[in-house]
Amino acid sequence: MSAQVEEGLRKMFAAYGRKPLKQQWDVYVDWAGKVENKTVLQIFEKVILNEEKLPTIAKLQKETKAVTFEKRKKLIYDNEDCWYCQGTVFLPILCKPYEFSPIYYIRCMDCKCIAGTIKEKPQYFKNLQFEKEAKQYPDLSYPQIVDKMKTKFNKNLKRNS
Numbered sequence: 001m002s003a004q005v006e007e008g009l010r011k012m013f014a015a016y017g018r019k020p021l022k023q024q025w026d027v028y029v030d031w032a033g034k035v036e037n038k039t040v041l042q043i044f045e046k047v048i049l050n051e052e053k054l055p056t057i058a059k060l061q062k063e064t065k066a067v068t069f070e071k072r073k074k075l076i077y078d079n080e081d082c083w084y085c086q087g088t089v090f091l092p093i094l095c096k097p098y099e100f101s102p103i104y105y106i107r108c109m110d111c112k113c114i115a116g117t118i119k120e121k122p123q124y125f126k127n128l129q130f131e132k133e134a135k136q137y138p139d140l141s142y143p144q145i146v147d148k149m150k151t152k153f154n155k156n157l158k159r160n161s
Contacts (some may be wrong), residue, residue: 002037008044016054035064042067046118084142085111092146093129097157106146106155 002148009028013020020028032040040067043063044142047055055063085091097103128134 005032005037005040009040012044012048013054014050014156018054027057031060039064039067082111085113086141088143089113092143094138094146094150103157104150106150131139 006029009025013060035043043060046067047060047062051059064103089111091111092106092108095101095105095107097105128142130142130145130149133149134142137145
């Protein structure tokens, strides 16, 4: 546990005029050790401002879920406007047919947006695969353009065979 979390815990007990017993302190420390330090500090701040009495571990756990949900919601909201991946984190790339796939198919790589940097997959972004087509169809999102090109190439394959 970090010194900041320990200080926040002391501050929380002090805000309610409580001096914790050793066993009580250990229970709160154990709970804080299971949660990210930054999140714990946010919870302490929120609890001190909004609760009338010292919160139980159950109450702190509810606050943890609420704070974590808000963080996830914010991350998703921040990336919804990504034109390349449409907030999905996955950037489609079109792959040519080969011996195991007789048609064009789509693979996904991680996008360069903030959410994409969190994932573990290799990132794709040296050159945009369909840059010319993106200018041609400004009303379509990039995943739609890739799908449109896949359909077009597969129709040409079907006609030529």
